[in-house]
Amino acid sequence: MSFTLPLLAAFFPLFPLQTQTEEKYEHEHVYLIPFEGKARRVSQASNGVTHKGKSAHAIDFSMPRKTKIIAARDGVVVRAVERHKELSKEDKKELKQKGKQPPANIVTIRHKDGSRAIYAHLLEDGVQVEKGQTVKAGDVLGYSGNTGKSSGPHLHFCVYKSGGKGSVRVKFRTSKAEQIYLDRGKRYRNAIEY
Numbered sequence: 766m767s768f769t770l771p772l773l774a775a776f777f778p779l780f781p782l783q784t785q786t787e788e789k790y791e792h793e794h795v796y797l798i799p800f801e802g803k804a805r806r807v808s809q810a811s812n813g814v815t816h817k818g819k820s821a822h823a824i825d826f827s828m829p830r831k832t833k834i835i836a837a838r839d840g841v842v843v844r845a846v847e848r849h850k851e852l853s854k855e856d857k858k859e860l861k862q863k864g865k866q867p868p869a870n871i872v873t874i875r876h877k878d879g880s881r882a883i884y885a886h887l888l889e890d891g892v893q894v895e896k897g898q899t900v901k902a903g904d905v906l907g908y909s910g911n912t913g914k915s916s917g918p919h920l921h922f923c924v925y926k927s928g929g930k931g932s933v934r935v936k937f938r939t940s941k942a943e944q945i946y947l948d949r950g951k952r953y954r955n956a957i958e959y
């Protein structure tokens with residue numbers, strides 16, 4: 766045993782590998798701005814008021830309902846929910862009093878490194894992809910809305926590490942920059958020519 770253990774450790778350096786993966790998430794992939802058309806304002810960026818804990822690096826983009834939402838990165842659709850209605854303020858209050866959250870329509874895309882992006886608050890019947898479908902960056906996923914815990918129409922976008930271990934602060938390619946982190950209060954649009 767005293768002979769094999771160090772050997773195993775030499776061939777399977779588990780901890781350094783894990784660190785490498787983390788760095789990959791952080792630095793390697795540059796995402797598309799996940800919607801078509803005009804520049805939209807980032808109303809919450811990393812560590813925003815409601816972006817805490819596992820979702821600390823989520824980004825909210827304010828936009829009108831029915832804005833086309835596109836995949837920010839290639840992947841496979843692992844969740845597609847479009848059945849929820851947008852609730853009135855009164856209905857939301859009532860749910861809150863019962864200790865419940867209003868449900869949001871959502872698309873989740875798994876990327877090849879195991880990370881997952883969620884696109885949330887989509888329009889009722891406004892999802893255009895199905896579970897199991899492969900998508901390319903730029904493909905239309907559906908339409909923005911105001912479903913779920915939301916005080917106005919917007920897209921909530923967040924990339925989670927594999928296994929749901931927290932979110933990743935990701936860089937985006939915009940119409941003005943090759944790769945940047947987004948700031949709250951600024952407007953961005955993607956670099957695609959339509």
Ligand SMILES: [Zn+2]
Nearest residue numbers: 823824825921
């Ligand atoms: Zn959000």
